[in-house]
Amino acid sequence: MKNVQFGKMKLVCECGGKPQETETMWKGIIVREWKCPKCGEELIHPADAQRALEIEKARKKKELVVKLRKVGKSSVITVPQILTESFNMKQGKKAEWNVEGEGKFSISIT
Numbered sequence: 001m002k003n004v005q006f007g008k009m010k011l012v013c014e015c016g017g018k019p020q021e022t023e024t025m026w027k028g029i030i031v032r033e034w035k036c037p038k039c040g041e042e043l044i045h046p047a048d049a050q051r052a053l054e055i056e057k058a059r060k061k062k063e064l065v066v067k068l069r070k071v072g073k074s075s076v077i078t079v080p081q082i083l084t085e086s087f088n089m090k091q092g093k094k095a096e097w098n099v100e101g102e103g104k105f106s107i108s109i110t
């Protein structure tokens with residue numbers, strides 16, 4: 001998920017400060033951004049902003065809500081298309097469940 005362009009872009013803030021590459025939480029999703037240490041001005045990476053907006057839209061349309069299905073003895077949860085596309089999840093990748101609490105889990109795709 002590395003974007004070489006991102007690191008190469010040199011920005012100068014209106015205040016004359018030199019924005020630093022960092023990450024921030026935006027609309028519940030971690031996005032890359034440049035932040036000016038002088039005035040605090042932030043610029044979110046356009047590709048990440050686009051992705052966050054699309055995921056937010058899908059969330060509002062309930063496209064991130066899927067039903068549990070039974071296959072053999074296991075329950076199956078499908079990954080919404082917006083996520084497989086946005087995060088380039090290919091077949092054959094491994095998914096690991098993390099238990100965060102009652103009724104709450106996260107999945108790491110590696």
Ligand SMILES: [Zn+2]
Pocket residue numbers: 013014015016017036037038039040041
């Ligand atoms: Zn600035």
